[in-house]
Amino acid sequence: MCGIAGLFHCGTIKPVDPLRVERMTGVLAHRGPDGAGVWTGPGVGLGHRRLSVIDVEGSPQPMASFSGRSIVIFNGEIYNYRELRRELTEYGATFQTEGDTEVILEAWERWGPDCVRRLNGMFAFAIYDQGRRELFLARDRLGVKPLFYCELSDGSVAFASELKGLLAHPLMRREVDPKAIEDYLAWGYVPDHRSILRGVKKLPAGHTLTLRHDGGVPEPQQYWDVSFAERSAAKPRDLEAELLHHLQEAVTSRMVADVPLGAFLSGGVDSSTVVAFMAEASRRPVSTFSIGFDVAEADETSHAEKVAALFGTDHSAHTVSADQFDAIDTVAGMFDEPFADASALPTWRVCQLARENVTIALSGDGADEAMAGYRRQVFHHREEQARRLIPNAVREKVLGPLGRVYPKADWAPRPLRAKTTLQSLAGSGAHGYARALAVVPSEWRGALYSNAFAAQLGEYRAEDPFVELMAKAPARSGLDRAQYADLKFWLPGDILTKVDRTSMAVSLEAREPLLDHRLVEFAACLPEGLRVKGMQGKWLLKTAMGRYLPNDILYRPKQGFVTPVSEWLRGPLAGKARGIAKSAMLARTGWFDNARLAELAEAHIAGRSDHGRLLWQLVMLDRSLARLGIT
Template identity: 45%
Template sequence: MCGIAGIFDLDGHRPINPQILSKINNVLSHRGPDDDGVYIELGVGLAHRRLSIIDLSSGHQPLNNENSTVWVVYNGEIYNFKGLMDELKNRGHTFRTQCDTEVIVHAWEEWGEQCVTRFRGMFAFAIWDQNKKTLFLARDRLGIKPLYYTVLPDRQFIFGSELKSLLAYPNLPRQLDYFAIEDYFAYGYIPDPRTIFQNIYKLPPGHTLTLYSGIKEPKPKQYWNITFNKNSTRSEDVIGETLIEKLRESVDMRMIADVPLGAFLSGGVDSSAVVAMMAGLSEQSVHTCSIGFSDPKFDEAYYAQQVSQRYQTNHYDMQVDQNDFSLLDRLAEIYDEPYADSSAIPTYRVCELARQQVTVALSGDGGDELFGGYRRYRWHLREEKIRNLLPLNLRKPIFGWLGQVYPKLDWAPRIFRGKTTFQALARDSVEGYFNNIAIIPDQLRNSLFSEKMKKELQGYNGIEVLRDHANKGPDHPLSQIQYLDMKTYLPGDILTKVDRASMAHSLEVRVPLLDHPFVEWVSSLSPDLKYQKGQSKYIFKRALRPYLSDEILYRRKMGFAVPLATWFRGPLRNRVQSAVTEGSLANSGIFEMKVLQNIADQHLAGQRDHSAPIWAVLMFESFLRKNLS
């Protein structure tokens, strides 16, 4: 795993400052502590930080072809590189190393921009072709590896693996993007392609970007998308057997490494499935790592231990104190822009633990999106049944009124928290799903923002992110929200969380459930095989019954949560009160401070549970202090 950075003069005639290139590269040293390198010629500079995983003795980057006309910097792993290497050798290409990086160079020579369709893995890379005077950037299909870029007013193009790399460029404009702020307080993260700053972008997953001297406005080009709803006529037994075969293959490909390798093991279905496959493929005991919590409501250590014992893994666990909130400001440094998923704290800790034992860890991320595992999917499908009974022009006034008058019972079980359900039923499908996932509902978000902020938004609402994707996605209600999550929540929240937390510890994390052929195959299965008779992940769990106990497969999903409500009423009470009364938030002009104070007061008094909004506000305040003070 690595970090990449670069500078490209869009006018093609200005020299690159080597000190600046080294500066934006060295900011990424945590991503690659083992080696660094730069390549500069007129108008272009490429830089790289390396974490050595495969072919430890070679593979220095930037890496070039035989006559030094093609250069690459690359972050990730191409798991099918050996097969591609053989194919390219048969086509006359000469290799000097045994690493996957050199495959990218020769694949570009052979197939040009289409080379990206040949790669099976996770990647973000930049290729400079001297003969074509072309810079080509690409990001993997699911967005496992990040890539940021911007075009400065003087037409210098800057790119890097993390936002902090771009921010190290001298005098880079840091004007807040108000649309991104609305997105953040709706989703808890900023979906691709926006970032918190205007004119700085994330290259979306499954996209490439081609640049050359004189280009007016670089525009990303999509090379891959997810398709759904190709119903299978095979029996469930056959599908289950095929599923295990494909999962085993995906895991096997990700066990290639010249450094110690292990896995995260939470005790949930997805990570347990990965560990079960690894154990069957390895002659040695698998190294597994898990985090436990002192509060039993959040602790899954018992289940992780059960899987570890079954497969005789070398298990390492760490108990995190329920008051482990010391990372609040550290998170702002790691994620660079506002990020409000509090499970980043235990994720950081499990990466910290894993790095003490291994350099590469496999995870179970992606299983919920692939197989329909989130509880919110179940609620959405139930709401859809009601939506289908009544047209929107009847539902909107009836359920809209009920949503206004019904009390908000945050403390009650979900079945009694009807206010959110009524509000969702008064909307169409996409609006209803947005209402269910928004960390701060529309009405509260609207009251939270100042008049100045509302004027900047010009009527923009975060739902437009989902609408843009929904227009290109499937129609089936389950497939539609899976598609929306794979385009937003998966790359913007889940994969971002794991990438930054792991790279903070120079740990590579591989995600076999997001092997793109596996994703394509699972997505082609009937939705009924993913959610059946109230059972989520139906075919996945059925296929895994020979490998995992029913107690693991069919227990209630816990998630990777932390006790925010307790923190805010206890040890973080003063932090909350000071944040909503003075300092960065007040000076930003973005918020109605009285509304912020009221939210805090209601929570601290135990009248409402505003944990999610308060955490989002604290993380935004921490970002402002770090970047704009």
Template identity: 45%
Template sequence: MCGLVGIFDTRSRRDIDRALLERMNERQFHRGPDEGGLHLEPGVGLGHRRLSIIDLSSGQQPLFNEDQTVVVVYNGEIYNFGGLAEELKALGHTFRTHCDTEVIVHAWEEWGEDCVNRFRGMFAFALWDRNREQLFLARDRLGIKPLYYSLLPNGELVFGSELKAMKEHPQLSRTIDEHAVEDYFALGYVPEPRSIYRDTYKLRPGHTLLLNRGDAKLVQKAYWDVPFAMLGTPMSLEQAEAELVERMREAVDIRLIAEVSLGAFLSGGVDSSSVVAMMAQVSPDPVNTCSIAFGEAEYNEAEYAAAVAEKFGCNHHVGRVDPDDHSLIDLLAGLYDEPFADSSAMPTYRVCELAKRDVTVVLSGDGGDENLAGYRRYGQHLDDLATKAKMPAAMRSLLGAVGSLYPDTPSLPRALQRRQGLISMGQDPVASFFDINAVIKQDLRHRLFSDSFKRRLHGYDAVEVFREHAKAAPTDDPLSLAQYLDLKTYLPGDILTKVDRASMAHALEVRVPLLDHKLVEWISGLPVDLKRRNGEGKYLLKKSMERYLPHDILYRPKKGFAVPLAQWFRGPLRQRLQNALNSDVLHGAGVFDRRGLQRLFEEHDRGQRDWSTPLWSILMFEAFLQAEAA
């Protein structure tokens, strides 16, 4: 895995500041500690940091075509590069290396913008074609690899794998985007295409960006979407099980190409255990696995991971996380560059740290919940919709109105604390599913935000993120639509961002076979009752894995990769939280009402409410602001 940066002058051929480009590149040293390279020509500067995985001796970047007129910097892996190279050689192209990077420049020469449709893998790249005077940026279909960009007032387009690299450019605006702040406090992350900074964006997954010299117009195109198109040929459950296993095995197999040590994350859950089971089927050597053990049984799945590792004869490594290991708070603020409120980033960082001791590449089980409807929230959403369907629209609207007026008082008996359920009755399906996902519900955000910040939002609500995607969704099935929304928001914005930054901090490459786009396409076309049946999520995956994995691995309750925030905020992090809630930098941002924050803290501290998730979101926002001010 690697990091890329670049500066492109859209207006002229002014010389690019080499020292600036070098500083930008070195800010991503952690993404590629093996080698670094720059390419500069009039109006164009490209930088690259390399983590060597394939063709260790000759895969240096920036990498050129035969006559040096096309150059690329690239982050990722193209797993079908061998077949593509043979096809391109037959068409007359000459290869100097055996790495997947070189396929990109020749594929561009042969197929232009359509080259991305030929690539199977995870990638973000920037390519400069001197003859066409075009800069071409692309990001993989699911958003596994990151790519930020910003068009600056001086006409330069600056881009990079991480915001920290772009922040080296003195003209990059550091003005906070109020809409991004609203999105963050609703979802716990800043969703694509926004970044926390106004005028800086993430290239959307499955999109390309084309610029022509002399034209500052950014031409962005979608080249892929999750189809959710029903499969043409009906199949029995047994046939679906067999095909899923074969497709998973193939997706795993092509991700075992590496010239460095390779292993897998193993949490003991269904997804990671299934990936390890497939690795054991196709690997001639014992699989290297690693997992994290927690001090508290509520979060600990180490015994299940150990059972799977023993079954398949894995070389298993376990790291232990102290239940009071909250030392990473300030580090995470710098690692993610934006506010990021998924507290599982801490154990994710630790498991990446553990893995790097033994391997350079790991396979993970990320994507199974989104693909095969594994999240509990899908069941909650479908139950809500079923309840609403039994009521007349007028009654639902009335209940929603009552909910908005209902007292939000923690002293009420639990049976009378029905505010959120009543509000949900008045919501449409997209708003209802958004509310299930929200880390801070809309009414609580409005109570916490200052009047001045609410005015600056001009009525904007983060639910619009989901509404935009819902309009483009290729399905109206309630379960499929919920999956689609997660694949467009939570997966790239939270899960994949968390893993990319945590792994790259340790120069560790993570591959995700369950997000192979061919597998995702096929699963999306399955009947919904093969994904979720009788309240059981990931139904088909579990059935297909029964011949490989123990019953209690497949059908036990999911624990998740969580940390004991509620206890921390009433114990070892209590003072740290108080300091953050009262800090000058937090209140200088003008986002919060002081009394609202104090009330939130007191209710949690007294045990009246568990406000740990909202409080963590605020703590991480304050840590981001402190890092900005440093």
């Protein structure tokens, strides 16, 4: 795992100052503490920071191909590099190293842009082809590894693994995009179709971008997508066997390393599945790591300990408490953009714990999105069934008005939150699912904004791109569309961003076997009844893993990696909640109605309402703006 950054001149060829590239990679040193390098040519500069995990002594970057024609900088891992190396050798390729980086170079020179279709891995890389005089940027299929880019005033394009790499360039503008604030308030993060700063873009997952010296910046080209439009006709028992095969292949392929390796273990189905297959493939006890909370209702350490005992792992655990939130500024600095998933703190802590012992950790991320493991997906599946039974006129004219007047009951279990259900059923499936996923619904966001900021936004609502994504999904059903949206929108924007930044902050490589694209493609073709049965999601996965895991692990209510932020903001962090309305940073922006923010904070602290997630969003926005130097 590494950090990359570079500069490329479009429309003209100007010299690139290697010191500028060096400064851009210098701020990414946490991503690669084991080595650094810069290469420049006419109109191009490539920089790299290396975390050595394969071919530790060799494979320095930037790396030139054997022919000398192409130069690459690469962040990630290619899990099928040995197979590709053998194939390329048969075609006559010559290799000077033992790692996967050189395989990418030779694959490029053999297959050109189509090389990405042959790579199984997580990656963001840049190849400058001196013969073609073009720069080729690529990001992996699911968006595990990030890549930011922007056009600068001198005609160059800057790119980097993190936004801070771009910010190290003196020509980088720091102007906030108002739509990004609306997106952030809705989702708790800035999704991949936007950046907090105007002019900055994120290369979408499963896309490539080709830049030439004699042209401008084109639109990225998609090379992969997942389709839910097909259904497997195989028997359930055969599908179960195929799933176990995919799981075994995905996990064992990600255990290849020349440095110590372990796994995150929460005690849930997904991380326990990964550990089960690791234990089966390893001659030594697997090193596992978990984080607990000082709030009993949110703590899962006993489940993790049970799984660790079952597979005889070398297990380490750590407890996170409210007084550890003195690290708010540190966490904000990891993400550059505002990021309000409160589980980022414990994720960082478990990464710190793991890094004390290993350089690589496997995670269980991805199964919920691919195999319908979220409660919201199960509820959406049921709501879609209800939509088919209730006429549109009844839903719009009866359920809609009823939902607006029905009392809000955040304290109640989801099935009893009639207001949420009524409001969801009143609209389309896509609008209903957007409401289920949003942290702050549209009507609440509107009440927070100042008149001037609302005028800036105009008719734009954060849900618009999300609803459009679901409408265009290659899918048959509402459940398909919900999973597609989670894989394309929620996963790269929230989950993978969180894991990438927190792991890289401590120079730990996190690998996601359950996001092997072959496993995801297989899961997308499963009949709905093998994804959701009754109120149980991930049905086939749980059935298949019955031979490895006990029922109280497989079928216990899903907790997720939930941080008790609402309790903390009523207790030890109440001062931060009250401070939101008085924040000089937020006040200067003119975006919010500060009196309204003060009311929300006091209502939360008094226990009259639960605004914990919103208040946490505002705290993190305030800290992020300060870190970005926005005035």
